[in-house]
Amino acid sequence: MSVDPAQNEDGASISRKETFRDAPDFEVTEGFSATLALRFRNFMIRHLEMVFVLLIAILVCAVFFILPYRFAFLNLFYLPVLLAAYILGKRKAFYASLNIIVVVAVTAIIRPEWFAVGGNMTSTLIMIVIWGGFLVLTSVGIGSLQEKLAKGFEETRRLYEELKISRVAEEMKEKVERTLYTTMDPVVAKLATEGKLRIEKREISIMFCDLTDFTAYSDQNPPDIVLDELNRFIGHVEPIIELFRGHIDKYMGDGVMVEFGAPIDYAQHALMAVLAALKMQERMKDIGLPWKLRIGIATGYTIVGMMGVHRQAYSAIGDRVNVAKRLEEICEPERIYVDEFTFKFVEPFVNVVKLRNMGYSRQTDKALLEELRVLEHNLAEEGESSGLLYQMGKTHFGLHDASAAITCFERALALDPDSTEIRLAYADANLKRDEFEKFQLKGKLHKIAVYEVRSIMSRWHDSSVIPKAIAKQYRDVEGTIKVPQDLVLAVESLDGSIGRGLLVAMLSYVLADRLNLNEDLKMNILEAGFLQDIGKEAIPHHILNRQASLTEHEIRFVEKYVLESVASLKRLGYVNDWFLEIVKHHHELWNGNGYPDGLKGEEIPIGARITAVAEAYSAMTSWRPYRGPWDVRLALNEIKKNTEKGYYDPQVVDILFEIL
Template structure:
């Protein structure tokens, strides 16, 4: 009953409030004598209204009460100022009205703040309830989360393993039918159809057809795959692209699809390595190799089944050279010869039918005449006999050179003039060979091996060569790996030269036997790290940007890493290689070491490296002889680039007559 009454009062409080105000005003004004004293009574309903009904209702109630009181005051003023003056009564009523309004305003404001606080409390309670629910759910979920995560992780690992397995299978299948470089260029959209300068290699085995007819197919395929596997290693090591297998024959491009500038050198190195490998692993077979260099159209050939290949006159010439080649040899065309003659032993092929018996007699005659001419170089009759011998051997160019010398010594020598004209007339016929499909005769050359860079007397004096060359016969080095790296930037033989010079300088500077051996290996392998540098940035063909220089300057550290992979773990050797581009004045790289901070072996490597660079043919320019190279090194030593004692050791090694400006330090 009380709850209903309480709810009824609260639900109709505003009506009760108005009614109370009306009744109070009427009763006080009609029945209370001291009306001024009872004015304070009105604070009670206004305060209650402010608390329960809010600021607006309380202020309106106060205003309504004041209005009603003023109505009674105006209607019957004597009842209000009977005991005080009229002015004081009006002043009293005005002050009372102001405080009554202010009371309604303040109490109503407090109520609103309390209401806002209550609302916040309710919201917080609601949020707390939601948070408790979430915590309960989270606890329930976390109890099983680890199990779910483990299960999902296993599922993802299985899916990833399946994807990786599928990816590996696809790559294996793709790379088994397409060169990996071609596949990547196709995926990247960088494979173009174009006319490009390349070198093409053809190889073939003699009498393999008869071998396959005599043996079971299983044995034939096994032996053939073994042979092709060996050849693939040789070709890919020198960056060749295997175009196709033609039975036991192979067609290879160098300089495509990746545009290596020194593709001719790479092709000849690959050919010589292939011949060595066949002789070592399959001595029962003999191989022929032909190489031609020139323009060819390269690109993807085929409609549905595409393959990267090349066509053109260069391809046909390489194929013909392989057909004409003698067993176990490598034949090249004139374009290839002009590029590789600096690095390889090459001789002109006079006849494709093999060496004539009479050639042996003529060669003996030529050797005898040359020995006699060394004793008497101005004997015209002997010179004329030598020219005639060369002509009989069909070496027309050599004969022309001899006859030309005679004419310079004796302009009236009629026989020499006639011999010169005869040799000139027959030069193409004698020295060039007719090839099917070619309208003109072609010069053919035989490659017999790699030149020893230490035989270059512009670099290494004879006595230095004789003293230190035997060192290389007592040590095993990854020759093919170094050759592949050096061929890319056209510096074939650089490592061997630096190795010999470094060992010789170390001996003069008093290093121990162990340190000298480490320095010999370091000199041979010091540039292996250049393999991380893109081939188009190597060889100094153009200035490098700052980004490219930063990449290039990483190669000493990369050399160190590769040398460790090869099994060389001596810290002395690794330090020599890592710091071989540090300069004495601190301007080098990678750590900008200075003076004695640089290992002595690295200082030796630095000057040996730059000496070989100065004396080598680069960018179609002949290298300096070793005397002029030393002068250049002296200039740079004065500016602080090289260790003076290393330069002094080099001058002493080369036995130069000019007194060196630096003295050897004692060790």
């Protein structure tokens, strides 16, 4: 049943007015008021700055129209214009200034008495125009400045946001690099990220090292102890490998595979490998681990590059890799075995013994060795004879030392070329050479010669360079040298100048002692001579090993190394000014044509004059990449000629000639 809207539930009639006045009418009014208030609030929020400027303008106008002396209050209009320019921008400020000028001009025309200041109407209008012009300029100028500031602020905010994004990316990059460098050689990681690694065939040296009896030790001890000791071993050998610029290819349990000459193609890679091996063996003897180390090194062409698909690693493959591994397997504990290619590279720098195919372990060997000592004594006493040399050759042959036997037989044949007995022995030794002196390695079709590296040659103790009497007289001084010798050795390995530091240091000390210098200065000269070429590390290795002449640009580049030496020594903690001056000026010439400062004569520190002569002698009598060592007499003659040209201090050179 429908109900009439004009009736109540009891059927009583009600008026239309009362019905309209009820809820529907009340709800519409309340909703409209709320919407209006909301719109007003939103308008005020959006245009708050404009409303604020408008209120200021109204206030200024009120002050202008209420107070007397209105002409004096014209400058109050700068306030709303400045606010409009700063808050609303140049365009709106310009329009505001025009409106103010119009209002003031109209007011001046309508009420000229308000602006009368002792002049006529024309002058008043001119003054208003001038004032208005400045008002417009102010609005435009401040508005432009505000827009530039706003633009600059926005640009700064944008750059700040980009910087935050960049910083996050940089932090992520650093984390990735740290993770990458802990799992990969930093040099390889850097070259890989730069896309500079490629697969190529290159001559390098490969080292394998392995701990003896490690398997038995690991079976008999808890895992944490085994890993702790193994990491201790790795912690000692890693810095040595890195110092001599080796690339750790992989760890194989207790073994390590290392490449020298890759990924950076150092020319003296074989020398670096052998020096690293010698220092590793020295370190193993010092740290007292329960194992002994054996090392095998081979040199030759291998394929190097990033290998793998999803997980890549920089590695080397080829025959020389296999040879290095087999040499390590047959190597005796605490020894270093190298192949013939490596031997040819390092022969001028280290003491090497060629191995025969069996050790001196037989009982008969002891008798033969004693017989050989007697024959060598007789040879020294009686001189050479074909019979004595023949007997020595037979003894060497009995010891399976075929090369030494062949040498003795050749000398015997030179004295007695018609001896059939010597000829037959000579032929037999040649036939047996490979059998006696070469080794059959697993996986190799032909036997190879194997050499054992014993020690680094000392040029200071080489009697062909320094007289024995001098070396013996100053042997106690050598023990007083307190410098980072391994660091110097690593730098010397870059160009094969092994032993240069010790020779220059000791010879400089001898020269200083003969010149009666005080003890402090002599010690400074000793250390400076040892360390003065440490800055060569900054010179590209291909320039150091260049066999052809250097260009003018390369010569200038090389000359900068003395300053790099000083900088490196300061980083190492050397702050003695006398010491650093010697290092800095050891390439100055007596005639003033040296470097880096072109000092002349007595201006050059005495220590630098001494080490310059010692270094010249060392360089001439040492092996260089472009020539062999000079004879002492030839070196002294060259130094004498250069002294006459004005290169060296004549007094120091005279002392050198007295010593040698």
